Amino acid sequence: xxxxxxKAPPASPHTASAPLADSAPLAIDARGLTRRFGDFTxxxxxxxxxxxxxxxxxxxxxxxxxxxxxxxxxxxxEPTEGSAIVAGVDVVHDADAVRRRxxxxxxxxxxxxxxxxxxxxxxxxxIYGLSDARIAERSEVLLARIGLLESRKELVRRLPLGWRQQxxxxxxxxxxxxxxxxxxxxGGVDPITRRVFxxxxxxxxxxxxxVLVTTHYLDEAEYCDRLTIMVDGSxxxxxxxxxxxxxxxxxxxxxxxxxxxxxxxxx
Amino acid sequence: xxxxxxxLVQKEFLQVFRDPATAVQVFVIPVIQLLILSxxxxxxxxxAGLLVVDEDRSTVSAQVIDRLDGSGRFRVVGVTPxxxxxxxxxxxxxxxxxxxxxxxFARDLERTGTASVSFSVDAEDGAAAGILQTAxxxxxxxxARAVQLSRGGAAAVTVRxxxxxxxxxxxxxxxxxxxxxxxxxxxxxSLTSIIGLLITSQSIVREKxxxxxxxxxxxxxxxxxxLAGKLLPFWILAMVIFSIGMTVGVFVFxxxxxxxxxxxxxxxxxxxxxxxGIGLFISTIARTQQQVMFVAFFLLLLFxxxxxxxxxxxxxxxxxxWIAAANPVKYFVFIMRTVLxxxxxxxxxxxxxxxxxxxxxxxxxxAVRQYHKRSE
Ligand SMILES: Nc1ncnc2c1ncn2[C@@H]1O[C@H](COP(=O)(O)OP(=O)(O)OP(=O)(O)O)[C@@H](O)[C@H]1O
Ligand SMILES: [Mg+2]
Numbered sequence: 001x002x003x004x005x006x007k008a009p010p011a012s013p014h015t016a017s018a019p020l021a022d023s024a025p026l027a028i029d030a031r032g033l034t035r036r037f038g039d040f041t042x043x044x045x046x047x048x049x050x051x052x053x054x055x056x057x058x059x060x061x062x063x064x065x066x067x068x069x070x071x072x073x074x075x076x077x078e079p080t081e082g083s084a085i086v087a088g089v090d091v092v093h094d095a096d097a098v099r100r101r102x103x104x105x106x107x108x109x110x111x112x113x114x115x116x117x118x119x120x121x122x123x124x125x126x127i128y129g130l131s132d133a134r135i136a137e138r139s140e141v142l143l144a145r146i147g148l149l150e151s152r153k154e155l156v157r158r159l160p161l162g163w164r165q166q167x168x169x170x171x172x173x174x175x176x177x178x179x180x181x182x183x184x185x186x187g188g189v190d191p192i193t194r195r196v197f198x199x200x201x202x203x204x205x206x207x208x209x210x211v212l213v214t215t216h217y218l219d220e221a222e223y224c225d226r227l228t229i230m231v232d233g234s235x236x237x238x239x240x241x242x243x244x245x246x247x248x249x250x251x252x253x254x255x256x257x258x259x260x261x262x263x264x265x266x267x
Numbered sequence: 268x269x270x271x272x273x274x275l276v277q278k279e280f281l282q283v284f285r286d287p288a289t290a291v292q293v294f295v296i297p298v299i300q301l302l303i304l305s306x307x308x309x310x311x312x313x314x315a316g317l318l319v320v321d322e323d324r325s326t327v328s329a330q331v332i333d334r335l336d337g338s339g340r341f342r343v344v345g346v347t348p349x350x351x352x353x354x355x356x357x358x359x360x361x362x363x364x365x366x367x368x369x370x371x372f373a374r375d376l377e378r379t380g381t382a383s384v385s386f387s388v389d390a391e392d393g394a395a396a397g398i399l400q401t402a403x404x405x406x407x408x409x410x411a412r413a414v415q416l417s418r419g420g421a422a423a424v425t426v427r428x429x430x431x432x433x434x435x436x437x438x439x440x441x442x443x444x445x446x447x448x449x450x451x452x453x454x455x456x457s458l459t460s461i462i463g464l465l466i467t468s469q470s471i472v473r474e475k476x477x478x479x480x481x482x483x484x485x486x487x488x489x490x491x492x493x494l495a496g497k498l499l500p501f502w503i504l505a506m507v508i509f510s511i512g513m514t515v516g517v518f519v520f521x522x523x524x525x526x527x528x529x530x531x532x533x534x535x536x537x538x539x540x541x542x543x544g545i546g547l548f549i550s551t552i553a554r555t556q557q558q559v560m561f562v563a564f565f566l567l568l569l570f571x572x573x574x575x576x577x578x579x580x581x582x583x584x585x586x587x588x589w590i591a592a593a594n595p596v597k598y599f600v601f602i603m604r605t606v607l608x609x610x611x612x613x614x615x616x617x618x619x620x621x622x623x624x625x626x627x628x629x630x631x632x633x634a635v636r637q638y639h640k641r642s643e
Contacts, residue, residue, distance in 0.1 A: 074485055078643045095641055100487045110482040114282055126274035127486045171482075 024051040027179050027210035028073060032082035035068050042068040044233035045082065050212060050226075052178075055205045057227030058214040059253075061261045064230040066214040067107055070181055073212070074104050087178045100128075103172035107183040107214075111168055113157040117148060120156060120171060128175035135174075142170035145200070162193035169200060173209075180204060182213040186220065198223055218253040229260050236260045271488055275496025276503075279470075283504065293466070297458045297508050301451070301515055315388075315399055317341040318362035320350055325373035327414050331384075334410040335366070340402045357389060364388040364399055366407075376411055377418070397578025404579070405449060451522045452603040453576035455512040459535070460542050460596055461567055463505040467546025468563040470497055471638075472553045484640040494635050497547055498540070505539045506532075525610030531603060534620050538599040540627035545595075548634040570596040598623055 028050040035043040043065040050056040058066045071077035073084055075095030084091050087101035111120045118139065125135035143149045146166040148159075156164060165185060172180060182201070186194045198220065205211050213224070221227050221241060228238040237244050237260065241253060248256045283289050317335060321328050336343040344362050347353075356362040367385045375382040386403050388396045474480040483493065513531070516522040524531075546563065553559040573580065573587055574596040580588060591597050598619050605611035613620075 075641050076481060076484055078641055096487045096489075099485055102485070104482070104485040106478065106481050108478045108481075110478040110480075112278065112282070112479055114285055115278065119278070119281060123274050123278050124482070124486065127271045127483070127488050129270065129487075 024053065026050065026085070027052045027054070028056075028084065028086050028212065030069075030073065030082070030084040033069065033072055033079050033084055034081040035065075035072055035077065036080045041233050043072070046228075046230070046233075046235050047082075048228055048235060048238055050179075050210055052210050053205055053208055054225045055201060055211045055213065055223065057221045057224030058212060058230065059216075059218070059221055059227055059257065060214075060230035064261075065233040066230055067183055068233075069230070070183055070212065070214065074102055074181055075099055100175075101177055102179045102181060103175070103177035104181045105165075105168045105172045105183060105185055107187065109164055109168060111156055111164075111171060113164075114155065116153050116155055117143070117159070117167060118152040120167070121174065124171050124174055130175060138174055138176075142173060146170060146196075162189045162196075165189055165193070166197070166200070169197070173204065177209065179210045179212065182211065184214050184216065186215060186217060194220070218257055221253050229257060231260050268492065271492050272496045272499065275493070276500045279496070279500035283500070293462060293504055293508065294511070297462055298511060298515055300458055301454055301512055302519070314340060314342040315363040316344040316356075316361055318344055318353060318356045318365045319346045320348070320353060320365065320367040321346050322348060322370040323368045323372040324348065324370075327373035327376060327411075328368045330414060331368065331407055331410040334406050335403070338402070338406050340399070340406070360389075364403070366403065376414065380415060382411065401449065401579055448520075448522050448608055449604070450576075451516045451520045452607050453574070453600050455509070455516055456596060456600050456603055457571050457574070457576055458512060459505055459509045459539070460570065460599075462508055463501065463539055463542045464546045464563050464567055465560075466504070467497065467501050467543045468549045468553075468559045469556055470501065471547060471550035472556055472559045475554065476556060488640075490635050490638050490640065493640075494547060494631065494638060498543055498631065501543050501546075502536075502539055505543065506536065509535050509539070522607060524607055526606035526612055530613065530616070531606050534599065534602045534606070534616065534623070537620055537623045537627055538595060538602075541595045541623055541630055544627055544630035544634055548630055548637060551634055551638040570594050573597065574600050576600055595623060595626060 026049045028048075030049065031047050032045045033043060033047070034041065034045045046065075046069060058069070060066050068077065072079045073086055073091060075091050075098050079092060086098045089097045089101065091098045112123070115123070121139045121143075122135060125138065130138065139152070140149070143152060146163070146169075148163060148167060148170075151159065151163070156167065159167065169182070169185060172182075185201075186197050189197070194217070201211055201213065202223075213220075215221060224241065226238065226240050227244065228235045229244070230236065237247055237256070239247065244256055245251060245253065248259050250256045250259055283293065319332050319335075321332065332343060332346060335341045341364070345356070350367075353362075353365055357365070365387050367387075369384065372382050372384065384407060386400060386407075388399050388403075471480070474483070510532075513528075517524060545566070549559055549562050549566075553562065569590065571577070573583065573591040573594050575591075576596075580591055580597065583591065602616045602619055605615050609615075
């Protein structure tokens with residue numbers, strides 16, 4: 001189904017050494033988070049937590065409610081019920097304080113494509129209150145890392161998709177957020193760029209940033225410290241990739257996913 | 268606070284100037300429209316047949332008739348002492364308008380400085396009727412004024428139009444009888460308003476459609492900063508357009524600047540906050556650019572038709588006048604004409620300016636409150 005990465009997965013920042021202690025402070029603590037659109041329940045009372053520095057995967061078929069859940073966590077959508085503490089702040093009550101502490105890369109590309117790379121960075125840097133010197137410094141580091149330094153004067157519209165996505169990722173990191181939300185960062189990009197992306201994600205996590213990432217690629221899910229699979233708005237299973245496979249009695253996440261989303265096909 | 272707003276203003280300018288279509292729309296089209304429209308508004312109405320019922324038969328009434336015939340706007344097809352035959356002339360389309368000068372016209376004017384005449388116009392073509400009516404008011408007023416001036420007095424003539432349009436109006440002072448002097452300020456107001464409302468009403472909803480607004484909403488940018496960042500760049504653009512229009516008006520059309528030009532610009536600055544604020548308010552509510560276009564065009568049509576630019580408001584039915592009372596365009600047209608054409612000052616337009624300022628604050632407050640970073 002999904003093309004496997006061309007090489008072995010990059011080493012997880014944690015599994016290589018020791019898994020994160022269960023006692024690590026929580027970066028996200030969602031309790032009974034629910035969102036209804038009219039009669040339709042898009043997200044149904046999901047409860048989960050993410051520890052600081054973790055790479056946490058959000059899986060689920062199209063329409064399972066991943067984006068909706070994420071939008072509630074970052075203060076873009078009012079939850080119908082439930083609560084969530086993100087980066088130590090209650091998002092229902094003080095969304096702006098949460099917004100200062102998080103970065104977000106949306107599923108749909110949402111930087112200004114009629115501005116250049118540099119103009120986008122300057123705009124968001126200024127909005128986050130970074131000084132000019134700090135913006136210059138950060139953009140140097142971030143752009144050099146993704147090899148976009150030479151193209152800083154290009155209109156974003158002219159960049160290939162893979163680079164646009166990496167730019168969006170970098171802009172989300174501009175203000176050094178505590179928690180990074182990535183909604184299908186690798187949607188539509190080639191396998192090489194996907195690998196690059198995961199290296200970036202690991203680097204970010206290794207530096208102490210918590211990452212919540214949604215994906216449709218099950219091989220990518222293997223790189224997560226922990227993950228949940230959402231089915232029709234609810235969390236069907238959660239845990240480390242190993243735990244998930246064991247709980248469902250399957251050997252691959254592919255099987256686990258099929259088992260949950262298309263029970264008939266799996267048996 | 269200001270840093271974020273400045274960055275947003277820069278961003279809007281970059282976007283406007285980078286897109287040649289927008290740049291042309293903003294700067295070139297208004298000037299061309301102003302040139303074409305003001306000429307069209309002046310010359311497109313051919314000299315209209317005018318039948319005069321002159322019950323007064325005085326030298327003053329004769330002067331009024333002379334002026335009308337010599338104005339280039341009317342062709343006097345007949346002067347009769349009584350109403351007989353008037354209806355037939357209308358039906359035969361020999362006359363498009365009838366002016367009735369009552370028999371004590373000259374006497375009233377001499378004694379009291381005021382007099383009234385009645386003017387009825389074939390309202391089949393509403394816009395032309397309005398133009399004729401406005402023109403007649405101006406010309407008759409000038410004639411009366413000239414008579415009075417020669418005697419050393421002031422003059423005002425009330426023109427009453429018979430149904431279907433009912434008019435009560437006091438006349439503008441327009442000594443050169445140049446219709447453009449009257450129209451160009453109005454056209455300038457309408458063009459600035461059209462551009463201002465369209466561009467602001469598109470701007471937020473466009474970001475909603477593109478999805479770029481999410482990236483802003485997920486930052487700690489406040490609602491006030493966001494709206495200030497939308498208002499300011501378009502306000503600057505609209506002021507520039509207005510200045511270009513004023514320059515064209517003054518140097519190409521010789522519109523008078525009898526009053527204080529800074530006062531006109533100060534009023535424009537206030538007025539534009541109202542118009543752009545309305546545009547932003549619509550934009551915060553709408554979901555698609557199509558919705559916003561529909562609402563903006565509807566509002567513009569209503570505002571412009573009920574602004575007194577094209578037809579005197581006095582001729583509008585009562586319900587329309589109530590709507591017009593809430594029409595910012597009308598107030599700005601009033602300020603422009605009062606200051607530029609009549610030489611009015613702060614004393615005449617100050618309260619109107621204050622009213623516009625209140626409206627500007629109110630509409631921007633509404634827009635800020637209406638805007639939500641988090642959808643419900
Ligand atoms: N604003 C909205 N109004 C009504 N329904 C909505 C709205 N937003 C999302 N939904 C519905 O909620 C459900 C979950 O959508 P969501 O975008 O969260 O799914 P997803 O898991 O992110 O899917 P995908 O993998 O396709 O991105 C879908 O059925 C969607 O149609
Ligand atoms: Mg989604």
